[in-house]
Amino acid sequence: xxxxxxxxxxxxxxxxxxxxxxxxxxxxxxxxxxxxxxxxxxxxxxxxxxxxxxxxxxxxxxxxxxxxxxxxxxxxxxxxxxx
Numbered sequence: 001x002x003x004x005x006x007x008x009x010x011x012x013x014x015x016x017x018x019x020x021x022x023x024x025x026x027x028x029x030x031x032x033x034x035x036x037x038x039x040x041x042x043x044x045x046x047x048x049x050x051x052x053x054x055x056x057x058x059x060x061x062x063x064x065x066x067x068x069x070x071x072x073x074x075x076x077x078x079x080x081x082x083x
Contacts (some may be wrong), residue, residue: 017082023073
């Protein structure tokens, strides 16, 4: 379990089945997904500016946090028999 995962552990105390289902259903907006893909392509080509690198890193970190929150919501639903 990562430090971030441990920090988010109390989130489960804030969930009910409806909120957990809504969290699991969250999707990245298409325009944000397109921007992430654009930055990823530029990163793979070694063409990111410093500002773009910071933006891309922010998206990557944000995606990790959202993924962990969604995982906690899925576990909550599983443990409640509501999945």
